[in-house]
Amino acid sequence: MLTQVNFDWIQGEKLALMGANGSGKSTLARILAGLIQQESGEVVLDQNGAIHSWHDYPHWKMIGFVGQHPRRQTIGATVAEELGFGLLNQGMNAAEVKKMVKLLATQIGLQEQLLQSPATLSGGERQRLVIAAVLALQPAFIILDESISMLDLRARKRVFDLLDTHLGSDKESNRESGLGQLWITHDPEIALKADRLLVLQEGIIVEQGNPRDILADDERCREYGIRGLKESSFPQNISKDPILNASRPKARAEVLRWQKAEYKSRVWIDQVVKRNEFIGIIGPSGAGKTTLLESGLGLVTPFKGRFQAFDDESVPIPSKQLRNKIRLLQQEAGEYLLGRTVYDEIFYTVGKGERARSKEIHEQYLNQMSIPKIQWQQDPLQMSGGERQKVALAAALTTNPGILLFDEPLIGLDRQGRANFKAFMNASKNSYTILYVTHDLEEILDMATRLWLIENGRITFECEVGDHFLKERERFRSAGVKC
Incomplete structure (x- = not known):
């Protein structure tokens, strides 16, 4: 109002x-x-x-x-x-x-x-x-x-x-x-x-x-509640993932493998992702970053080469089995909410019989994304774009996946929501395998283990995040990356 x-x-x-x-x-x-x-x-x-x-x-x-x-x-x-x-x-x-x-x-x-x-x-x-x-x-x-x-x-x-x-x-x-x-x-x-x-x-x-x-x-x-020029670092009261000690899918050393996989959108990938890696994916608009993430969930399949998840040929791609292990948070994630209320969205994949048992854990995610209790019974369609984004982030984390695929997750978030999400991911980074698309390296430099630069559908450069990567700043900037 x-x-x-x-x-x-x-x-x-x-x-x-x-x-x-x-x-x-x-x-x-x-x-x-x-x-x-x-x-x-x-x-x-x-x-x-x-x-x-x-x-x-x-x-x-x-x-x-x-x-x-x-x-x-x-x-x-x-x-x-x-x-x-x-x-x-x-x-x-x-x-x-x-x-x-x-x-x-x-x-x-x-x-x-x-x-x-x-x-x-x-x-x-x-x-x-x-x-x-x-x-x-x-x-x-x-x-x-x-x-x-x-x-x-x-x-x-x-x-x-x-x-x-x-x-x-x-x-x-x-x-x-x-x-x-x-x-x-x-x-x-x-x-x-x-x-x-x-x-x-x-x-x-x-x-x-x-x-x-x-x-x-x-x-x-x-x-x-706005970001300033001297924005302070993470809040100190963010806990680790409340379900880190719960059972989650056991991943082997290699969790995602593309073998000379070629897609209709002219994206070509030949890469391996290992368990608990945090890979930052950067590059200009239209380079193929979103296609790469979608391929990791099997939403698009290669017409040449192959893609394999969890080093297990028995896992169908795409399949419900794969979706239970991998969660993709798309661009404009707030546009894809299905629950009639915020609370319904958080419990969307949980059976009614399980809700009571997981109630406390699921509500922790709402709190960590700074979603006030007064909004829990609100229709997401009545919320602002940034508020819906927070709901989508909380819902993605409640599914207890082994792999998280994030496509510019901080879009639309205010200062508090952004800080809470980054702090949560920083505390939990060694417990997930994460592929994270962004145009802003500052979002991920303290969390990522590797960087992929994708241009014209191909990964043209990769490096570990360390001092030597600073030498590549001009290369990243020329590709439209903020760094």
């Missing part, structure tokens, strides 16, 4: 909006985008002194909105259709649309995927696609609700360059006619690029001002 929200937003101004999960950021964004209406107060447009009620004005012509989940916002059968759909609806002739589509695709690095379905793109590629499709309509304002969270550094630069082309070459002279931008983010480095930072806490704007001044004060940031 939002209360006492007062601020202005000038065309051409870049605003960043930060706040803890559930603070009201997406609700405010949907009100500004005209998707929902506020219960009280007013949103007005001041157009050269003429005041218009925002909800009575044809605001859809002026404001673009890109939500947290790009899967929900694509409707075209191909990338080209997605980029051209809005332009055709605005009456642009087909020849001009075709020209514009090619230009946009080149600007966002999707020129080779024009005839592909958006469903075949990586999460970062879908984010770029949706942003470009909205920008094609030339709005005066745009809202990006965690809409660049899946982008590697190179792709992020492409998007910011595309946004800046609407500002013109002279930012100051073009300020009032440029693109107004509102970025909802948990990333302080993104917020630093804004002209002004707004901080929401429990539905109230408690700060607005210079981003660097606010984010440099870690005490204030901790109070607001």
